[in-house]
Amino acid sequence: MYLKRLDLQGFKSFPEKVKLEFNQGVTAVVGPNGSGKSNVSDAVRWVLGEQRAKSLRGDKMEDVIFAGTENRKPLGFAEVSIIIDNQDQKLPLEYTEVQVTRRVFRSGESEYRINGTACRLKDIQELFMDTGVGREGYSIIGQGRIDEILSAKGDERRRFFEEAAGIVKYKTRRNEAASKLEKEQQNLLRVDDIISELE
Ligand code: ATP
Numbered sequence: 591m592y593l594k595r596l597d598l599q600g601f602k603s604f605p606e607k608v609k610l611e612f613n614q615g616v617t618a619v620v621g622p623n624g625s626g627k628s629n630v631s632d633a634v635r636w637v638l639g640e641q642r643a644k645s646l647r648g649d650k651m652e653d654v655i656f657a658g659t660e661n662r663k664p665l666g667f668a669e670v671s672i673i674i675d676n677q678d679q680k681l682p683l684e685y686t687e688v689q690v691t692r693r694v695f696r697s698g699e700s701e702y703r704i705n706g707t708a709c710r711l712k713d714i715q716e717l718f719m720d721t722g723v724g725r726e727g728y729s730i731i732g733q734g735r736i737d738e739i740l741s742a743k744g745d746e747r748r749r750f751f752e753e754a755a756g757i758v759k760y761k762t763r764r765n766e767a768a769s770k771l772e773k774e775q776q777n778l779l780r781v782d783d784i785i786s787e788l789e
Contacts, residue, residue, distance in 0.1 A: 591680035591721070593634070594687070595673040600665040601636070602629040605656040631730055637670040637692045638724055639702075639714050652696055669693040681717060690714055720756040728753065 593612050598604040603626040610630065619627050632646045636654060643651050658664035671691040674681065681688050683704075691703040692714075702709050704717065718724035728750055739747065752758050 591678055591723075592675050593672065594675045595671075596630065596633060597671040597673070598630075598633055598669075600656045600668040601633050601670050602626065602654055602656065602668075604629065604633075605662060605665055628732075631732065633670045634672060635730055637672045637690055638718060639692075639711050641711075651694060651698070654694065655696060667693055667695045680721060683717070688717075690717075716759070716762075719759045719762065720753060722753055724753075 592614050595612065596610045597607070598610070599607045619630055621627050628647070632654070636646055640646055641651075643649060643653060646654060648654060655668040656662075656665040669691065671689055674688045674690075675686070676683065676688045677686050685705060689703075689705050691701075691706075693701045700711075702711055702714055704713060715724060723729045739750065749758075752761065
């Protein structure tokens with residue numbers, strides 16, 4: 591599995607449609623200060639479901655939409671697609687290429703797609719769970735992140751190891767099942783109350 595292409599449109603400093611092709615191996619993105627290098631990695635994190643505007647260096651989610659310049663009007667939406675080579679089937683989908691797309695409008699409305707089919711943010715999070723690529727993954731190490739990891743508390747650091755060990759998916763499912771069970775137990779108690787009222 592590797593990142594093959596990144597398509598940007600209206601995302602931060604990229605008003606035009608831009609396609610960035612990557613090969614296997616090392617790719618370096620170089621450019622003067624403020625030219626948009628970090629915006630490229632922000633785009634990858636955003637399309638993978640990042641919900642914290644602060645971690646994308648903005649105040650609100652709308653800040654990812656091209657805000658205009660002296661000569662250019664602001665845009666109404668931002669769209670990013672990530673195209674992943676999945677020949678090794680590391681992503682649990684029967685496609686050799688997986689495209690994930692996220693679009694956001696100034697109204698706040700958001701859309702997610704996997705290979706062109708509309709989906710929920712949860713589907714994207716589940717797709718990348720335990721691959722190291724997701725929002726909480728370790729595939730993108732931003733400035734200051736190493737320090738953050740080294741000084742993290744035990745519980746926080748443990749999350750990285752759990753992602754690498756591939757058990758996050760099972761833990762998430764267990765927690766979901768436990769919370770469903772808890773709800774059903776509450777429902778049963780309510781049914782018991784109603785029955786005893788009727789008797
Ligand atoms: P450095 O080398 O200093 O870290 P960089 O190449 O990583 O810089 P970025 O931080 O990716 O640069 O890009 C910053 C640029 O992106 C700034 O010029 C900023 O004005 C522009 N920018 C960020 N958000 C938007 C937006 N919503 N609309 C238009 N431009 C934006």
